[in-house]
Amino acid sequence: MIGTTEIILIVLVVLLLFGGKKIPELMRGLGSGVKSFKDGMREGDKPEEKKEEQKKD
Numbered sequence: 092m093i094g095t096t097e098i099i100l101i102v103l104v105v106l107l108l109f110g111g112k113k114i115p116e117l118m119r120g121l122g123s124g125v126k127s128f129k130d131g132m133r134e135g136d137k138p139e140e141k142k143e144e145q146k147k148d
Contacts, residue, residue: 109117 105114
């Protein structure tokens with residue numbers, strides 16, 4: 092398991108590598124990637140319903 096010391100060390104390394112101004116941009120990109128992944132998973136769960144809706148349009 093990862094302890095508090097390891098988390099602090101990882102955060103410090105990330106700050107040193109990317110700088111304080113780049114981190115919000117990286118997190119925004121990560122968040123949009125996770126959202127796209129979740130949307131894709133939802134589409135994969137119900138392909139028949141989506142296809143029927145697309146045929147109607």
